[in-house]
Amino acid sequence: EDQVTQSPEALRLQEGESSSLNCSYTVSGLRGLFWYRQDPGKGPEFLFTLYSAGEEKEKERLKATLTKKESFLHITAPKPEDSATYLCAVQANSGYALNFGKGTSLLVTP
Amino acid sequence: EAQVTQNPRYLITVTGKKLTVTCSQNMNHEYMSWYRQDPGLGLRQIYYSMNVEVTDKGDVPEGYKVSRKEKRNFPLILESPSPNQTSLYFCASSSQGADTEAFFGQGTRLTVV
Numbered sequence: 170e171d172q173v174t175q176s177p178e179a180l181r182l183q184e185g186e187s188s189s190l191n192c193s194y195t196v197s198g199l200r201g202l203f204w205y206r207q208d209p210g211k212g213p214e215f216l217f218t219l220y221s222a223g224e225e226k227e228k229e230r231l232k233a234t235l236t237k238k239e240s241f242l243h244i245t246a247p248k249p250e251d252s253a254t255y256l257c258a259v260q261a262n263s264g265y266a267l268n269f270g271k272g273t274s275l276l277v278t279p
Numbered sequence: 280e281a282q283v284t285q286n287p288r289y290l291i292t293v294t295g296k297k298l299t300v301t302c303s304q305n306m307n308h309e310y311m312s313w314y315r316q317d318p319g320l321g322l323r324q325i326y327y328s329m330n331v332e333v334t335d336k337g338d339v340p341e342g343y344k345v346s347r348k349e350k351r352n353f354p355l356i357l358e359s360p361s362p363n364q365t366s367l368y369f370c371a372s373s374s375q376g377a378d379t380e381a382f383f384g385q386g387t388r389l390t391v392v
Contacts, residue, residue, distance in 0.1 A: 203380055212283075212369050212383035213322075256322070265310045265329075265373060266337060267381055271321040 171196045175257050175270035182247055182277050190242040190273045192257030202240050203267065204233050205256040213256055216242075247277045281306045285370050285384035292360055292391055300355045300387050302370030310373045311353040312337065312381070313345065315366040322369070328353055329375075360391040 174193045182188055194202065201220050205213035217226045219235035226233050230251065232243040242255055254274045258267040283304045292298055304311065312327035314337075324337030328347040342364055344356040353372075357364060367388050371381040 201379060205383075210367075210386065210388075212371075212385050213381075215380045215382065218378070218380050258322075260379060265375060265379060266312065266324050266327060267322075267371075269322040271319070 171259055171261055171268045173257055173259055173268055173270035175255075175273050177273060178271070179274045180276070182244075182275070184248055184277055184279050185246045187243070187245045187247070189244070190255055190275070192240040192242070192270055193238060194240070194257070194259045194270075195238075196259045196261050196268070198262035200260040200262045200265075202235055203258045203260065204231075204240070204242055205258065207254045207256055207272070209254075216255075244275070247275075249277045249279055251275065252277045281382065283370055283372055283382050283384040285368075285387050287387060288385060289388050290390070292389070294361055294391055295359050298357050298360060298389075300357075300368060300370075300389070302353045302355065302384060303351050304353075304370075304372040304382070305351065306372060306374070306382065307350065308372035308382075309350070309375045310379075310381075311347070312371050313343070313353070313355045314369045314371065315339065316369065316386075317366050325355070325368075357389075360389075362391050365389060365391050 204216040207213045217233040254272040258269045313325040314322045326345040328334045370384040373381040
């Protein structure tokens with residue numbers, strides 16, 4: 170059975186204090202690993218797709234990396250507007266369903 | 280603008296009163312799905328559709344129905360809602376081509392009393 174575990178559950182950072190969020194996964198044949206951002210009361214917003222170990226993608230202050238067992242979302246010099254819940258999901262080769270982790274709630278204070 | 284539109288955004292109803300939540304996408308995506316999001320449980324898939332007239336159960340299908348008569352629309356039907364279906368619901372769509380990231384609607388907050 171596919172499993173996705175995100176850590177930490179919650180993270181509080183000072184503005185400018187870089188850190189990383191972790192997503193550990195098990196899946197029988199990975200089609201893709203996805204990162205989403207979710208603001209309170211809103212739908213998840215797509216950030217990145219990673220397809221194979223060693224792949225990296227960047228967008229502004231965010232960088233996602235992938236190994237065979239986990240993915241990291243690195244946040245460099247975060248700003249208060251980066252505060253949100255970050256969700257990781259895996260998609261198996263057998264279908265198109267997304268199996269989500271429970272998310273990391275990030276708070277960046279000025 | 281590419282988008283997934285859900286209606287209504289908020290709904291309070293009584294136990295047993297049938298309701299439908301609509302979902303429409305304008306990206307010509309083949310794959311559509313419904314998720315519910317509950318505190319501590321994360322997002323869980325209810326039903327999905329691979330294309331018109333092709334639907335299947337997700338992880339938590341009990342108490343829900345869906346239909347896919349047109350490619351753009353994928354309504355979620357609760358024939359006899361119960362309080363344990365109080366939740367935040369999201370519709371999502373994705374392509375089955377090279378880029379399979381899902382696009383989500385804004386959500387429907389349902390309360391069943």
